[in-house]
Amino acid sequence: MELFDTFIQIFGSGIRLGVPLILACLAGLWSERSGVVDIGLEGKMLTGAFAGAAFATFTGSAWIGLLAGVTATVVASLIHGYASIDQRANQIVSGTAINMVADGLTALIGNAIWSQGGRTPQLSDTALFNAITLPFAESFGAVPIVGSIYRHLISGHDIVTYAAFALVPLTYWALYSTRFGLRLRAVGENPAAVDTAGISVRGLRYSAVIICGVLVGLSGVYLSLAQAAFFQPHMSAGKGFIALAALVFAKWRPWPALATCLLFGFLDALATRLQGVELPAIGAIPVQAIQSLPYILTVVLLAGFIGKAIPPRASGIPYVKER
Amino acid sequence: MSSPLKPLPAWADVALIPLINVAAAFVISGFVVLAIGENPLEAVQILITGALGDLEGIGFTLYYATSFIFTGLAVAICFHAGLFNIGVEGQAYIAGLGAALAALYLGFLPGYSLVVVAIAAAALFGAAFAAIPGYLQAKRDSHIVITTIMFNYIASALMGYLLVDVLRVPGQMNAETPGFSKYAAVPQFHELLAPLGIQWPVTPFNLSFLLALAAALAVWLLIWRTRLGYEVRTVGANATAAIYGGISPSRITIITTLLSGALAGGLAVNVILGQEHRLILEFTGGFGFVGIAVALMGRAHPVGIILAAILFGVLYQGGDELAFDKPKISRDMIVVIQGLVVLFAGALEHMFRRPVSVLLARRTTQPPI
């Protein structure tokens, strides 16, 4: 039973660590499916986390924080969109710029306002997204295993977490069952086909970029207003890039994205848990080995050693009408 | 829809447009300073005084610039082959391992040959670490941007493990190696100038700077004056034409990433062998990413890179002084500027092209009144 509890704990922790990955990964999915490569997820996550925490501090309302965080990331996304869609820029360069500016600006402004090295004050209560106890969690929780899973794994998360999980089927449905989704999948593969069908390539890509901004904004807000209770510089700590790796690993599909992000979140939780623990027969596993597993797995996948990850054909390529 | 424009005159293309782009980055940075309640002009003054106001400032400025020349060259050489190496940071980090291992374990080498071997080891480790993504790009078609990003984190994890669990001095709290012998140090200028009777304040400014200048010259010669450079540029400009010309793009991809990684090793030489004299955690401090800004701003040309590197040296050194004088303008301001330079000199490099060419056209075609 003790082992079971440990697993429940690690899984719970894995879910919490996986949520920002899921949201950012879905964000990247929308953008890249439309043909706009986004390596700026990391920077946008920071932007969302900072704007969310700042406005939650000013107003004491987590919801206003969320609105501010999402607005800020949509603006950042639109800059990337303008560069990628209208200026036909190198999207890698543009994403790199977003990452740098976000990294610097969030810390700079945070420091200028609160003079705590960029950290925002500790938030509490209404300024945060608190855990929601689902109905019957207490009573049903007494049931062994199933009840325990319900109580500790399914119940007790905040609203953003539930939203993240709901957004996966929503994304799937939107992508494969709606007109917008069909057009979006098409524009990432062959924008000329979309253009000649009388549909605006630009309009589609901007829509996708805005959706990306909203989702990655949620991811950032989750970091500062649900996972932590403050913003601090560089707090995304590479999660944006892990989300990018997960996107490659999931081959740009929503359900595999969920699975991959949960796996990567779980690995992260496991690494923390195994820190300094001597395993029988193996000895201590360096925590860094587990932490770098997502990156290594992604490289191995990209190298085509386990299947092949083929990005949307037009991703990263600005659309220019051919003469 | 946009009608095609007349090509700009060469001077506008080479000088005016890049200058406008960089100026835009700085103007916006000025507004950022204004927005946090400080006077940008005063900030610029403090920054320049701090960076260039005295020999000490200049020493630090050039020390930083040395790192940026190396990382800028590393990024730029890949640009010429049409590759985007975001992994300079990780490659430099691993290069530091090479330098440290040589410095720590090859102490039996006579005199200053140790530092030469340590420099070579840095280049070798950097090159080897860059070659893996290069090989995967060339032979397995794995996108080098994604793999080099992944490799940055892999490098970080690996070095964290080695420094904390393997190389750390037993009983020491800090995750760092023991200090190197003096023969593993790249001499600093104040040490060299003292015997000549020249008083130079104690700064980390070291001989690596000359190595960086030599590397810039070597890269220039390589790219524009050798067969290999011709092949690199051909692959970067048109891979199909390269194949037609008997050039193997995958071979060039691997060679270019090797060279890029070796140049990234220069950062480790400057910081680890030139200043720290021991291997420490996170010594690269984001300077690998500064290389992207430097390469874009310098338009991948070694002369441009040296100038851009010195500018960023001024920003980093002056930024330290600025953060001291004006705590609100923390060092993060420099990262903002760096990002804006990448945005305007890289991503939005053509944004001002249209207005400028309209303006120039109007000037030249307007009949005298």
Added chain:
Amino acid sequence: MAAPVAAGEDRVTTDAGRAPPAIELIGIDKSFGPVHANKNVNLRVERGVIHGIVGENGAGKSTLMSILYGFYEADAGEIRINGEPVRIRSSKEAISHGIGMVHQHFMLVYPLSVLDNVMLGAEGGPLLANGANAIRRRLAELGKEYGLEVDPDAIVGELSVGLQQRVEILKALVRGAEILVLDEPTAVLTPAEADQLFEMLRVLKSENKTIIFITHKLREIMSLTDRVSVMRRGEMVATFDTARTSPPELADAMVGRKVILKIDKSEAHPGRVALEVRNLVVRDDRDVVRVNGVSFVLREGEILGVAGVAGNGQSELLEALAGIRPLSAGEILVDGEPLPPAEHNPHAERLIGIGHVPEDRHRVGLVMPFEACESAMLGFHYETVYGRGLLYDRKAIIDDAEHKMEAFDVRPRAPLLKTANFSGGNQQKLVLAREIERNPKIMLVGQPTRGVDIGAIEFIHKRIVAQRDAGKALLLVSVELDEIFALSDRIIVLCGGRITGERRAEDTNAQDLGLLMAGVDERAA
């Protein structure tokens, strides 16, 4: 100077009370920077006919149709559909006016299903489910009506090219197209697929659809169309009733004053076999067999022309011979010796004296952002003439380029000018200069005058013949029959990756070759 050309208006018999023409283009004008692609073009297409538009590459056919389809907006002029003046500013507006277009390069999304592709832009609502069923039914109807069956759930990328084209046509029909524009539709088809297409188009015509058929192949015009308009260098020069014209008349109109001057060419004196090809099989990038068991010999002192409709394996053959594309089977013999696999690459072949003028100078033969002198040494850049030591000798590079530019009259004579800034003809001369000046014994020449101005064509042709007279073995791949006739001593014809016939140049004519290009060998039959 631009006096409006009444595009054969005099020939059109307009009955009073007849329906207005399906399409009228009046005074269409379009420039791209310095390129005047359409000059005051007039065109009148009656309803329910198949109307051909012919013209050489670059005559402005595709631009005109792109304007009709709203891909570009004309600088001047008017479009009337069924007599009504309309503005077409986007593909969407073109579709709403009942215009459908089948592009030369298919506008398909390959990983998606046929249904998804057809539905794209005609989904019938924000959710796919309803529209999908309607379109599925419509596809079934169209399949029965016109013989256009295709599995709606098949992935487009896995279909044959002919079926992919069918999907393109279905896309237009599902959108209710009354006017169907096909841009070079047979360029990518096998003869059998082309026949099927023609059959399909005749059925569509019988249903009173209007079809505009763009091509540069006269045979197709004669066999398919009711009327035909001819474009030449951006102008609409004439319109004919197909029944009352002939290929020579059309050819004259296409070319204008006979531009391909017959080069003064003495009789060839073929010598030893320089190059032999045995049972060559070559695949394209998509792993489709494009050259299927080709064998031939090429002798010193002769020009062997390879004729064929574009896309019948000529490009792959040329690339395979030049060492760019791997051989799937067969062998290449140089001077009677098999070319070892290790030497089957561009570098090694240059060393043994095989020069190669590639079909596409922009994409392959030159590096556009390079200085002309650097483009002029591509492939030979390793040679010691450009510098003996580690470093290049810039002066040697520039001198060498100057010499080549002098010898081939490349203008301007500016070795430091960017390659992209030269005109097409001068770029092509630069490529020829580079390949010929190294004095190869075998020359592989692809489309030497594509997109080249007339003056340069003559110059280039003379140089090629001069090479022959100097005893070189030349293989000429060209889709321009006139060029094949002007230069070749002997001609082989490729169709569907096989050689369908071989002729001595003086023993054949356009009609004979046309049949071979269609895969029919009359003499063998």
